Amino acid sequence: MLQDIRFAFRSAVRNPALTAVIVTSLALGIGANTTIFTLINAVFLRPIPVEKPGELVAAFTTMPKSTAFQSFAFLNFKDFRDNVQEFSGMAAYQFVGANMVGGAEPIGLGGQLVTANYFSVLGVQAARGRTFFADEDKVDSAAPVMVISNGLWTRTFGGDPSIVGRYVTLNGSKFEIIGVTPPEFKGLQSIGGGSEFWVPISMHPQLNPANPLFYTVRNALSVQVVARLRPGVSMAQADQAMKMMADRLAKQYPNENADRSTALFPLSEAVLGIGQRDDLRRSGGLLLGATGLVLLIACANVASLLLARAMARRKEIAVRLSVGAPRWRLIRQLLAESAVLSLLGGAAGMLVAYWGRDLLWAMRPSWMDSRFLDLKLEPRVLAFTIALTFLTGWLFGLIPAIQGSRADLVSAIKGQFDAPDRRSRFTQLAMGLDLRSILVSGQVALSLVALIGAGLFLRSVQQAQRLSPGFRVEGLTVMFMNTAAQGYSPQRATEFYKQAIERVQALPGVQSATWGENVPQAGNAGVSRRVFPEGKELPAELRSLFVPFNDVFPRYFSTVGIPLVKGRDFSAADREGAEQVAIISETTARMFWPGEDPVGRRFKHRLNPNFFRVVGIAADAKFGTLGGAAVPHVYLSATQFYAPAMTLCVRTSGDPAPLFPAFRQTIRGLDSTMPLPQPQTMTSAIADNLWTARLGAELLAVFGVLAVALTVVGIYGVMAYTVTRRTKEIGIRIALGAEQTAVLQLVLRQGLKLTALGVAVGLAASYGATRLIASLLYVSPADPATYAAISVTLAVVSVIAGFLPARRATRVDPLTALRYE
Template sequence: MMDGIWTDVRWAARSLLRSPGFALVAVSSLALGIGANTAIFTLVNAVLLRPLPVSEPDRLFDVYTVDGSNADRNLIPVSIPNFLDLDQGLESFAGVAAEFSGGFSLEPDDGGEAAGVPGSVVTGDYFELLGVDAAAGRLLRSSDEGPRGTGAVAVLSHALWTNRFGADPAVVGRTVRLNGIAFEVVGVAPAGFRGRRTLAAPERVWVPFSMLYDMTPPGLHTFFEARRALPIEIFGRLADGVSPATARAELDVWARRLEAEYPDANRDRSLALVSMAQAAVGVNQRDTLTRSGAAGMVVVGLILLIACANLANLLLSRAAGRSRELALRAALGADRWALVRRSLSESLLLAVVGGAIGLAIAGWGSRLMLSLGSELLPAGAVEPALEGRVLAFTAVLAIGTGLLFGLVPAVRAARTDIVGLLKEGGRQGAGLARSPLRSGLVVAEVALAMVGLTGAGLLVRSMQAAATTPLGYAVEGLAVVGVPVGGASPAESIESMRRARSEVLAVQGVEAAGFGGVVPLTEVQVRTFLPEGAPPDRASSFVSVVAAMPDYLPTLGVAPESGRGVIADDLLEGAPAVAVVNRALADRYWPGENPLGRRFTFYGDPVVREVVGVVPTVTITQTGEEPRPAAYMPWSQWPQGFGVLHLRTSGGGAAVLGAVAERLRALHPEATLQPPRTVDDLRYDTLRARRVGAGLVGAFALVALVLAVMGIHAVLATVSRQRTHEIGVRMALGARRGAVLRMVVGQGMALVGVGVGVGLLASVVAGRLVQSLLFDTSPSDPVTLLVVPVVLSAVALLACLGPAWRSTRTSPVRALSPERSGPH
């Protein structure tokens, strides 16, 4: 058997070497198709399929809060008081641990340069419950926790230990400073471990939970003590013999108990249990990532289908061209199964070579795609590798392709009409009209390319719509710069901001300036809003809270609809507690009523505030967001340690912003200032994910177009060569070159037209399936559905012209000469 297989492989290799053009087109098509699929699968594997490096991950579960009055917040963290109750009372878990994540400033004891590093404050049983062992030293344990402010020990991630400390074992026992506090390094986490999140930065540090207050800004400390605030994530390992259903039932009991005992804090809240493996990429982001990965696999699947259609059509054309040779072999006694096996060995060899080249393309392509989206992820968060699962995927893809799309041409070749062919001398017509299967494959290629190009067009149009969506204020000439405004009192902070504003207004080209407490198009602080006397269905909800100086909203160009904005008198000590609310908040709590004079409080804050003005709703967090209720608070009544200076400029551009930066550096020489940025740039950054997605799908659609063009050109070229005798007869009987050109081009374009029509219908259906990924763009967008068919048809016409022009060069004498009647 092995001798027979080896003989078939050598025959296939010699046969392909005698037809280098055919082999090149077939291998290139498969390499692109398999390479694109493997590249996407490599990233999907690294993000969604690679298991966390923990012990028995199927026994680990995260616990989240579900807030019924704020369903749009999805699954959210847990309060520290609730965690302490659960930690003491849950019986379904062998243990429950808590984690608060943030950023630390790390400074080695050797005086090295300080650098920011992600870190987590975790309870002592964190590593024990995850079931990981130290690579050096030891990990945190329960005995490291003590009274608040004790337990200054730290564990470094393996990547941080390697990159920052040269993997020196002596680092254990050394001292590092985190946020200016001395910590003893007690151990190094195992290689590959970066915590509970797949997309976390590999360089990290962990410290005990008793250091929580020391490692965080004072402004957060009231949230740690409030039962309604939700600052920490918690997880647990199921006890032996306990099922997830049992644990969920116990959590339901605890949620009702907490709501009954602390109704103000836990009203309309429940607890959800989610597998840690499912939450590893972010519990609220997994569906989006899964849909994106599925969309990517569908797009590259279209590419592979086009490549397979190319292979099948080329093999069918090749079989038709070799029909006389196969007839002679059969007439001389060749077994039909041997003919099938030899033809199949040819397609399998093509698939294996294409798969090997595709694997190389995948390694390069996955790194390229990762680099395009690098700014969306922490450095080193995703490490694609051609590991076992990826190699198996590629092998199955290649061999399956070779078998599936090589079998039909092989069987058709073996079922050749021997007598008929020998009588005709091998000169039977080979036009596409006589081969519905080959015609159908060409139509399928064009239709699939049409679907891919339409998807790319819709995503590009969606990105354009997002980039031009109004934010509610004029973006032109608007820039922001962060300025430290901390002081011993709100009055000192306000005076600091006034000096900075005065300096900036002195710069030529700056027309207006005002301080606000948030950078446009970023996350903003939210609080539970409690309107006085509201009915139960509007009793409370999260609202965005923005500290504002009097010139903040005017600089944005946001004028009050009714009442007034923040004024200078609101900043005076002892001034009445007031707020300016946006239209979304007014409509949420006082629909159809006058909100002016209404009163409210924030949960955990006893101050009663009065609404003195209503302003239009503007975009706060991200382009295209649903209108978000927001309250603008006078700065002295909602002090912040960091201010965002908004600038309205005219002309000068970068020169004006450079002058602004110089003035601010002179005013705050001790501070590290970020350079001013335009709001246009900030909006550009928020659309990076959409741009990357549109770019990748566009690139894949371009590959699909190239493959479709290659397939049309190759098939028409093969068919034209096989019709040389027929064309020679036509020209000998007086057919003009123009008529031959129109005949060949018409034959190809007729199939292209059918493919475009089928693809158009399929695109409309497919567009509805991905409508959730589109922003303000219809799946039947007329511009896309008009431009894509025109472009595809124009490119297909160019692909048809080459073989058609060569057909017109056919010499009737050579075409009808006896020596051309032999085997091809």
């Protein structure tokens, strides 16, 4: 065996060009796969850093005729926690934003209000200090203590060893830091929702003062729930018990709970976001699929090259057989050679992955940092690469090894390689003498699939950029601020909002400024509620439909650039105490007042006893995905309803970027402890939102180009090999008077045949495969323009790849060729 390996290394060194092509092909294939696997690993596979994650489930509220999985009402949660015996513990948590003063700089943080048993249910111990005592969530405002994340501890407090016991100000209230979590624990969201602090939920008056009803009524679905199954209890049993309890609560509180039931998911699935997990899985599958294609093409390429080498080495193999080498020894030796090549390829692939990971990280949207996603090249990734390396070794090495070991001894020993094969046609066919041609056609087909995928994503990005978002994008800047997190009272917050508008509007170059709780394409901070129009019996699907509510200041529509279709804008007269007014979107009007004029009509929602009068209709704006259908939206006047966290919207006459320092200074002038706002132009916000499509397009384009490059090498290799094999035949043809063009056609025709076959198979495969990614696209997965353009491009590239060997064929000297052996 050692001898086989030694010979394999020597063979690799003695054939540097072949080794370089093979190792490069494999490095690209393995590197691309490892890079994507680091992403898949970070998103899907890294276990949640809790004790026995398999026992943990996430619970959701469900409603009939709705596919949404909602949070729990806090009071309902308490009933479930106290009555369902199938769990050893049940905890609730709620995301909350806070501004912290006490570190190096005032900063805005994302954290969680949690029940005191949160850490014990998860089985997470503090790395320093302690987590919460069981009674720390019993009495409102009584336990101003917080646990902080390892990231916050190191970043903001410089890893201060005496952190435990230190006080900071959170939203204007003093909190004592009692513990630091282990580095790997970032809360229960695997991506996008890392938490930096945890505070007992009893501190909601300090951290969520705007929503006291969240903790006292059963209408508000405000907390997320995680529970640990008792040993021996299955999820189905627990689910049944939860549903029975939901029935009891529905009878006990029919007004709020009549239609509600529950659903359980393994926590490992829920952390991906129940609504997003399918898209995430599809995206992950797509990327792995694309890189898998690249690897397959690389393997086909390498197999093809090794097959050619095995052909060239038939004599050597025959000699080995003639001196008594058992076939398995030869296969072992040839496999050792491919294993050595794949090892070299795997090592180079790790380097490619190292750079690829940095490249991938550079492609992330502006909001994402390592708190949210950690692309570590950890042992699992290494294991993946090693497994992949050995798999590829087998994949590309086995067929040439078996084929090579089946030399026709007598002819091979005499070097009669163009002698008629003495075996039957069936044997020749079964042994796949045309295997290299099949491999090349396969490469063309796989490249086509990868390129069509890339093409569809590129067209999607173009298409998405052409889609109207329903408002004027240019010249709009947004800045998110959380006044509740500053500990502002509603009055102080309102005063702050008004002053900010006045001062920012006074800046040169600013046309208008206003606040909105929710701005299209720039984050979603509002709540959703059910809408009940006055005097109307709604169909069930509308009764359970949650509509986003959005508190906005006057001139919101003109500043953001959403046309008011009918009625009026909010005004200063729509103040607290006056009639409650609302502006609804066109889709809301169409859904809830079909065929009617809603202006002047009234509606209610469950958390407010009074009616809202519709005073205007605004055009639909895309708050969600650009390609998605318009969803209903209700705007309330922020001068009537205080919103604790809002986005400042500023419209400027020119490029807003030079004004950013002035925006920051203005806000700091109003409150020196306010974390510095991060202004973002709407153009950049939309680019961030198109991140997944753009990333898909860029990655697939990279992989597509890689695939084509590898295929070109494959086509060139096969054509060059064919020309070498057919040198004598070509010489005879030339001797008999064949002209250059005839020889050129002869060779190119073969390449074109392989390409045509590959394109045909690839088109069919693409048609099937792209269905799977339809939901990620803004164009039809069968977009004919993309299919046609890619097919033609690939055909042209194939002809070019085949041209060099074809031209060489035209220069064959008949005299030399006829002597050629």
